[in-house]
Amino acid sequence: MLTRDQVEVGAALPELSLDLTPTVVVSTALATMDFTPVHHDVQVARGQGAKDIFLNILTTMGLVERYVTDWAGPEAVIRRIDVKLGVPAYAGDRLSFRGGVTALADGEVTVGVTGRVSLGDHATGTVTLLLPEVRP
Amino acid sequence: MTRLDAAIAGIGATEFSKDSGRSELRLAAEAVLAALDDAGLSPAEVDGLVTFTQDANQEIAVAREVGIGDLSFFSRVDYGGGAACATVAHAAMAVTTGAARAVVCYRAFNERSGRRFGRPDAGLAGQQSSQGMEMSWHVPYGLVTPAAWVAMFARRYLHAYGATSEDLGRVAVAMRRHAATNPAAWFHGRPITLADHQASRWIAEPLRLLDCCQESDGAVALVVTTAGRARDLRRTPAVVTAAAQGSGAGQMMMTSYYRDDMTGLPEMSVVGRQLWETSGLTPADIQTAILYDHFTPFVLTQLEELGFCGRGEAAAYVRDGGIELGGRLPVNPHGGQLGEAYIHGMNGIAEAVRQLRGTAANQVDGVRNVLVTAGTGVPTSGLILSGVSD
Amino acid sequence: MTGEELLDLAAKQAALGELAGAPADDPVNVPMIRHWLAAMGDRNPVYLDRGLAPPAMAQVWTMTAPAPGDRSPVSVMMGALDEAGYTGVVATNCEQTYHRYVRVGELLTPATRFTGLAGPKRTALGEGFFATWVVTWYAGEGEPVAEMLFRVLKFRPPEKRAEPYPLRPSVNRDTAFFWDGVRRGELRVQSCADCGELRHPPGPMCPRCHSANRAHVVARGEGVVYSYVVHHHPPVPGRETPFVVAVVELPEGVRIVGNVVDCPPESVAVGMPVRVAYRPMDDELVLPVWTPGEP
Numbered sequence: 001m002l003t004r005d006q007v008e009v010g011a012a013l014p015e016l017s018l019d020l021t022p023t024v025v026v027s028t029a030l031a032t033m034d035f036t037p038v039h040h041d042v043q044v045a046r047g048q049g050a051k052d053i054f055l056n057i058l059t060t061m062g063l064v065e066r067y068v069t070d071w072a073g074p075e076a077v078i079r080r081i082d083v084k085l086g087v088p089a090y091a092g093d094r095l096s097f098r099g100g101v102t103a104l105a106d107g108e109v110t111v112g113v114t115g116r117v118s119l120g121d122h123a124t125g126t127v128t129l130l131l132p133e134v135r136p
Numbered sequence: 137m138t139r140l141d142a143a144i145a146g147i148g149a150t151e152f153s154k155d156s157g158r159s160e161l162r163l164a165a166e167a168v169l170a171a172l173d174d175a176g177l178s179p180a181e182v183d184g185l186v187t188f189t190q191d192a193n194q195e196i197a198v199a200r201e202v203g204i205g206d207l208s209f210f211s212r213v214d215y216g217g218g219a220a221c222a223t224v225a226h227a228a229m230a231v232t233t234g235a236a237r238a239v240v241c242y243r244a245f246n247e248r249s250g251r252r253f254g255r256p257d258a259g260l261a262g263q264q265s266s267q268g269m270e271m272s273w274h275v276p277y278g279l280v281t282p283a284a285w286v287a288m289f290a291r292r293y294l295h296a297y298g299a300t301s302e303d304l305g306r307v308a309v310a311m312r313r314h315a316a317t318n319p320a321a322w323f324h325g326r327p328i329t330l331a332d333h334q335a336s337r338w339i340a341e342p343l344r345l346l347d348c349c350q351e352s353d354g355a356v357a358l359v360v361t362t363a364g365r366a367r368d369l370r371r372t373p374a375v376v377t378a379a380a381q382g383s384g385a386g387q388m389m390m391t392s393y394y395r396d397d398m399t400g401l402p403e404m405s406v407v408g409r410q411l412w413e414t415s416g417l418t419p420a421d422i423q424t425a426i427l428y429d430h431f432t433p434f435v436l437t438q439l440e441e442l443g444f445c446g447r448g449e450a451a452a453y454v455r456d457g458g459i460e461l462g463g464r465l466p467v468n469p470h471g472g473q474l475g476e477a478y479i480h481g482m483n484g485i486a487e488a489v490r491q492l493r494g495t496a497a498n499q500v501d502g503v504r505n506v507l508v509t510a511g512t513g514v515p516t517s518g519l520i521l522s523g524v525s526d
Numbered sequence: 527m528t529g530e531e532l533l534d535l536a537a538k539q540a541a542l543g544e545l546a547g548a549p550a551d552d553p554v555n556v557p558m559i560r561h562w563l564a565a566m567g568d569r570n571p572v573y574l575d576r577g578l579a580p581p582a583m584a585q586v587w588t589m590t591a592p593a594p595g596d597r598s599p600v601s602v603m604m605g606a607l608d609e610a611g612y613t614g615v616v617a618t619n620c621e622q623t624y625h626r627y628v629r630v631g632e633l634l635t636p637a638t639r640f641t642g643l644a645g646p647k648r649t650a651l652g653e654g655f656f657a658t659w660v661v662t663w664y665a666g667e668g669e670p671v672a673e674m675l676f677r678v679l680k681f682r683p684p685e686k687r688a689e690p691y692p693l694r695p696s697v698n699r700d701t702a703f704f705w706d707g708v709r710r711g712e713l714r715v716q717s718c719a720d721c722g723e724l725r726h727p728p729g730p731m732c733p734r735c736h737s738a739n740r741a742h743v744v745a746r747g748e749g750v751v752y753s754y755v756v757h758h759h760p761p762v763p764g765r766e767t768p769f770v771v772a773v774v775e776l777p778e779g780v781r782i783v784g785n786v787v788d789c790p791p792e793s794v795a796v797g798m799p800v801r802v803a804y805r806p807m808d809d810e811l812v813l814p815v816w817t818p819g820e821p
Contacts, residue, residue: 031564031586032562032585033586034589058585058586061582061620062562065582066566069570070569070570073570075572077627079624081582082620082622084618084619085618254760255760256762256763258693258763258764261695262694262696263696264696264698269696269700272695272696273783276694276695276807277693277771277783277785277813278764278765279755279757280693280762281757287755288773291753291796292773292796337758337759338758338768339759340755340757340758341755341756341758
């Protein structure tokens with residue numbers, strides 16, 4: 001668990017790398033109530049020009065959140081997640097998050113996050129959060 | 137037309153095959169030398185050459201190969217097989233006027249092993265020329281093969297006169313019967329029955345496979361000189377009694393579908409009218425005819441256009457055996473292009489010469505005058521060749 | 527719809543302001559949170575310990591499929607873009623703000639505001655428009671708890687070019703009027719502007735009066751099969767055999783060659799009435815064809 005005084009601008013987050021197995025792609029799509037076939041049906045996905053099923057956006061948002069809270073700990077409060085979406089994250093690929101603290105202001109910590117897959121940047125953005133002043 | 141003073145003094149050919157194994161220029165050179173040898177002339181005595189615009193061998197190339205020196209006359213005739221008799225017509229005019237003394241007409245191609253005319257050429261309509269524009273009204277619709285172009289006329293002819301596919305078949309059967317006893321014919325020893333014809337597959341309805349002539353590799357050459365000089369040469373001359381070219385109103389290249397009537401060949405009528413007028417002969421004076429037979433239907437049409445029978449009567453004429461050996465007008469005793477070979481009509485002119493010499497494989501008795509025609513459905517030409525009167 | 531019309535429509539949708547959607551089917555609940563955490567591999571204990579939903583789940587609570595005939599501003603805009611050919615879609619931005627974490631038992635209601643359309647713009651995917659909207663989730667008595675700005679690029683997918691039809695006509699200044707007509711669904715027959723003579727195929731000079739002043743009439747599009755062939759062999763590039771080519775006689779007094787289609791070849795006959803139709807052969811060439819007509 002981090003506190004405000006433990007972070008400084010430029011601090012790097014530990015990398016998080018996830019195997020995007022079909023199970024991950026399908027189970028996260030369903031857990032986010034997204035039943036669009038391109039996230040669970042390979043034939044439909046390929047029929048629409050995709051090379052496989054791919055992550056839905058709600059999952060991308062969830063994984064970005066998880067990446068930051070894995071680092072920041074349970075007392076962090078997420079205020080904002082801004083993501084610019086890039087290349088698709090296909091089943092069979094590997095999604096690797098890197099991040100670093102980019103700003104500390106008005107009690108808020110801003111973390112820059114990039115999630116890369118083999119095709120390039122899948123998601124780039126910032127997460128703004130509050131950290132406790134001291135350990136509760 | 138002024139009377140011509142010309143005769144065919146020599147004929148020569150290569151073998152007719154499906155794969156000559158030689159270049160087209162070599163075929164041309166071989167046929168030209170064979171014709172000169174037949175006539176008893178040396179290459180040095182040749183001063184004129186005529187061929188088809190479609191021939192791939194330029195006159196100068198042929199001259200170089202066989203050792204022909206100075207040329208004072210050379211010309212080419214357009215419109216595919218319609219050029220055949222016209223090469224002789226041009227040569228005859230040249231020797232009559234003195235433009236040349238001895239002219240060789242030739243046609244050489246690997247039409248089976250090389251570029252096949254029966255195959256669609258998608259680029260036909262692509263040329264920025266009057267012919268390309270003309271083709272542009274037909275080729276885009278897939279009307280792109282000679283068989284289909286002719287089939288369009290044939291359908292109307294059958295419809296207008298109540299003729300049938302069997303009537304077309306009888307032409308093919310007669311040609312193959314003639315070829316069967318001609319050792320030089322590709323289909324030597326291979327006659328067909330009407331049942332064979334009717335069982336052959338559709339190519340472009342109403343034409344079946346056996347309504348279409350074969351595709352051949354080979355070359356034919358003819359030596360033309362004045363009638364007087366021909367008499368002094370090795371062989372009995374075939375005198376050019378009449379020679380004519382013909383194109384009709386509204387003429388197109390194989391697709392003259394826009395004339396009032398589609399059942400005739402007005403361009404062949406133009407040829408026939410001149411041949412009869414120039415020669416003073418009538419159909420009754422012709423003992424055998426070489427009618428261009430790339431496809432069966434136009435054999436019927438030619439019988440009508442040339443006056444051997446009335447309009448719409450050709451099917452009955454053929455049904456009665458009229459065009460067979462022993463019939464009223466034996467047509468293509470060599471087997472024609474359906475039976476002997478497809479050398480763009482030039483092999484038929486050689487056959488006419490043999491009939492007049494009395495040396496044909498299927499010799500018709502008492503041949504004094506032979507009528508020969510060239511390609512049909514296109515601007516065309518014709519000849520009346522005659523034996524030498526004693 | 528043109529680009530300007532799309533932008534006008536977007537302005538109208540934006541002017542409608544925020545429109546409330548249907549409340550969530552279920553209140554925020556532990557089973558869905560547990561399921562979500564398991565799928566994401568998120569081991570943060572705070573949510574289940576304190577009865578809070580992960581903030582990124584905001585949208586999950588109201589993920590119901592739009593009802594058929596949904597006329598929300600976003601649906602209207604997406605439909606119009608589809609119809610205008612911008613059928614491709616890719617999300618470009620998702621920006622979520624959480625005013626507070628929501629608690630188990632709260633029922634969320636979304637409200638959507640279409641905020642704008644930008645374009646057309648050239649993008650790597652093709653020409654397109656960026657459409658943006660904002661969803662706000664309310665809890666209880668209209669308390670906003672989360673907001674999301676969502677932006678998509680609606681793009682015109684690069685056209686899959688049809689294989690060029692190989693049997694192309696040559697077109698020149700004497701014949702262009704015919705092919706222009708075909709593209710407009712008109713069968714044009716050349717007429718002499720001086721003596722009125724009709725003529726097909728056309729040419730640069732009237733064979734009757736030698737006038738080079740050309741005009742054309744639009745044929746009624748009816749005809750009768752004058753002759754025809756059924757092509758079987760050899761194969762023709764760009765064509766499936768058998769196919770029918772006919773000489774069609776028009777009541778205007780000229781003949782024209784074309785394919786007879788939409789009927790079995792064996793049903794075609796000399797004298798058969800036909801009507802003209804127009805068939806695109808590839809991305810550029812349209813050919814007039816003939817279909818069985820009323821006798």
